[in-house]
Amino acid sequence: MLEVFSHPFMQRALLAGILIGFTASYYSVFVVQRRISYIGSGLAHAAFGGVALGLLMGIEPLISAVPFTLIIALLTVYLRENTRISSDSIIGILYSISVAAGIIFLALKTDYTSDAYTYLFGSILTVSMTDVYLSVLLALSTVMTFKSYWGRWAYATFDRELAAADKLRVIADDYILMLMTAVTVVLAIKIVGIILITAYIVIPGAFARILSGRFVNMTAIAVIMGVSSSIAGLILSYYLDLPSGAVIIVLQALMFVFAVINNKIKK
């Protein structure tokens, strides 16, 4: 059993997995309650464009994917606030542009491009120390902003106008939530892959919603679920020799189904 922890690549993957599992599930409660799960999918597709750009330029894809995704994220909030287009349409347009750009970037790259699959499906073998450091940074900023932002985001999630009437800066807060979610999505790519990120940033929140009657409990349950399923999924994927992202998401889905059934029985 301990063999799994002896490989440096597994140590990095577990560390990054725990940290990203924590942040993804933490932000998932807002994603779920604000009904913006399409944003997770949109950001993941935006990240694909950024990753492809990095591959084309021959640099570490994270270095291009983080700013690329952040720009798309900020543009999404900006267009939502300043145009009459609804945010799901904005996401639909922006993420298609990013994917199209990504495909062109990959086509322009003349040498071997199997790297792209690593990002689409995730690959824990490729988790670098850069990933770990950035994950530590993200988790730390999440913990540090918890005290001041959790309550404000929760209040605006409950009723945006009520929060605005109480002079909360809801738009500025939205930008910050969007930024944190975007960075989470980009850093989750190597663990779960672009295709499965939507689930990773939705299932923990949805699971916790079923089991809780208060938002604070929902947040705690989501985080426990996100972290435990990430650890279990990574270890299991090692022994079953299966892609980690798929195993994590299947585990989360099983827990979700269990919660739904359990809830039905109680009623």
Place this chain on the structure above:
Amino acid sequence: MQKSSGKLLNSMDVALRIENLNVSFDSLNILRNISFEVPAGAYVAIVGPNGSGKTTLLKTILGLTGKYSGSVAFPDSSHDNSGKIAYVPQIKTLDRTFPAIALELVLSGLKKTWLGTFSKESKKQAMEMLEQLSADSLAYRQLNSLSGGELQRVYLARCLITNPAVLLLDEPATGIDLVCEKSVNSIIAHYNKIHKTTIIMVTHDWSAAYHHTDYTLLLNKSQIFFGKSSSAFSDANLQQTFSHFGHDHGIKFGLKGNADA
């Protein structure tokens, strides 16, 4: 004191002053030329049909409308700013999927944020407020299990706990049954009398406005009337507020025979 319109009141006595207010979205005029003064401690109804701009006016007063011309001011500085304006939204706006208990909603009014944990002191304060509204038994109930009338009390509690100078209510009687409506109305009227809180209530129920409030603003995009509620509901004013050119709905206006409605 003559209060039908104009600036006959001292600043100290005015809770809310609106001058030449115009609001439009996308070149569509929502509100035109609104000017009135609400005396401190008054109970005011904003009455008008659907789409008359009532809610827009309320949101402009709250500072939630981005662009408008004219001015909205709260000249009365005798209250501290912290709990100055409180707002009870239409209960139909409640997101019933959000996991919360009544106590948390009350505390969000007090702390202006959502609390994960709360001190004994704040909890005691919230419970006392709920008790005053005979809603203490609701404190640990899920919001989505509350009836319209129960929710209205919880929303009121979250506002009154801040001891506001001005309380704004958006259609407080809509979506609740008659018994609850009467008790909510009397809670509001009682609070207005005891605490001298200025109350501005949006409603399309002009008989409630006639019976409970001191002043009425009749609104249909533009200001049709502002003055004493007792003289607001003339046939001509109601006709102008609720009727529009083109076709006759055959509605008989006036309060005769409707006194108990």
